[in-house]
Amino acid sequence: MTTTTPPGAADREGITMNGLRLIRRHAAAFGRFAGLGSGVTLAASAALVLLSQWIPWMAANALTTVASTVVATELHARVSFGHGRPGLAGHLKSAATMALGWLITSAAVGSLAVLRPGAGLVLQQTVYLSATALVGIGRYLVLRLAVFAERAPRSQAGGGVRLRAAYDAAA
Numbered sequence: 001m002t003t004t005t006p007p008g009a010a011d012r013e014g015i016t017m018n019g020l021r022l023i024r025r026h027a028a029a030f031g032r033f034a035g036l037g038s039g040v041t042l043a044a045s046a047a048l049v050l051l052s053q054w055i056p057w058m059a060a061n062a063l064t065t066v067a068s069t070v071v072a073t074e075l076h077a078r079v080s081f082g083h084g085r086p087g088l089a090g091h092l093k094s095a096a097t098m099a100l101g102w103l104i105t106s107a108a109v110g111s112l113a114v115l116r117p118g119a120g121l122v123l124q125q126t127v128y129l130s131a132t133a134l135v136g137i138g139r140y141l142v143l144r145l146a147v148f149a150e151r152a153p154r155s156q157a158g159g160g161v162r163l164r165a166a167y168d169a170a171a
Contacts, residue, residue: 033143
């Protein structure tokens, strides 16, 4: 007794396997992104505490924010996304995502203060951390898909460079 494979089944299996590899690759990159980002944030927090002993808190905050953004951008480009050195444009784009994230988290906490003036510390931290998590996911997507996007190899037929994400979507 022989079994026959329905037409197109092998193609569907190939697409499923490519999809699983794609999911694993992005999950691994997101894990590295979250781990590195968390580590840099904790280090920046410690540096802020130390620096604020010698210089005004606002100046210490500005210095640690700039330094941690530069360090995080280098790490994300090289380790999270395997992109190599980010260059000035990569640093500026990453800094723009950080600035937008700061505005979003500030707006979330500010809105809470307006809507619930007596909100306790637990609610404030819940709102802040929730906003920070959403900003982190947004930053990952922007950095992964736009700033440090993988490039597909050039075809010999004269086609231009396409984003790896477009390649993966077609697979």
